[in-house]
Amino acid sequence: MSDLKTIQQDFMAFLQGKPSQMTKHIKSQQPVATSTRLGIYQNAYISRLRETIDSDHPILGSYLGDDLFDQMVPAYIEQYPSSYPSLRDFCQHIPQFLRDNAPFSEHPILAELAAFEQILINAFDAADATAVGPEKLGTIPPQSWPTMKLRFRPCVQRFGAHWNCVQSWQMLKQEKQPPPPQQLTTPTLWILWRNPERLTEFRSMEPDEAMLLDLALKGGDFADMCDALLNFHGEDEVAMRALTILQQWIELGLIGDIRF
DSSP states (O other): OOOHHHHHHHHHHHHTTOOOOGGGGSOOBTTBOHHHHHHHHHHHHHHHHHHHHHHHOHHHHHHHOHHHHHHHHHHHHHHSOOOSSSGGGGGGGHHHHHHHSTTGGGOTHHHHHHHHHHHHHHHHHSOOOOOOOGGGGGGSOGGGGGGOEEEEOTTOEEEEEEETHHHHHHHHHTTOOOOOOOEEEEEEEEEEEEOTTSOEEEEEEOHHHHHHHHHHHTTOBHHHHHHHHTTTSOHHHHHHHHHHHHHHHHHTTOEEEEEO
């Protein structure tokens, strides 16, 4: 009897279109040929991977159109065969695939659009965490503000766009014609999260807010944030701007905890 591990390896290789001795493990059953019976599993495997790509990247599929999508799918499956127990991570290399392979690499907006869809998935799938309410700020002693550190909910994501991919995503989501691809003079920075209704939301950020978000995510405290804002605002404006951004984050439910 064949070793189970060998059978599993041969079966996986067969499903992925690699050299395999799988047929020798299968008992012949006429009138259906062994190759036909195995082909049913291979087709089902490929179909499931295609469904995963289609499910994770519906807007990318709409942007590409049927012909280019049909060209992308088998090429991606061949270049990045599934190597995870769950299909949750199967599509993670699609942005890189689109950057590396023609004709997709000739249109940089495609990789950005795929990356944006993945960020939305990450925000939606993130672990649950309770958000602090506006009343939290009123409980912080004045002397503790400089050392205050923010902990964002796991669903909070950051995205930088160099092309008008988000605008294209929005138009296609509304089943409207997307605008022509356009490289942005200044990258647009976006923050994404999952709201209490379990819907993903996003909005653009000003450069100073994006800088504060990066600083807070790296463990910077409120004093660090105010110091960094001096690169954008006068000394008399810094504290109010930092407080305004902090209040916005709390109102949106982005902050999971405040520590000192």
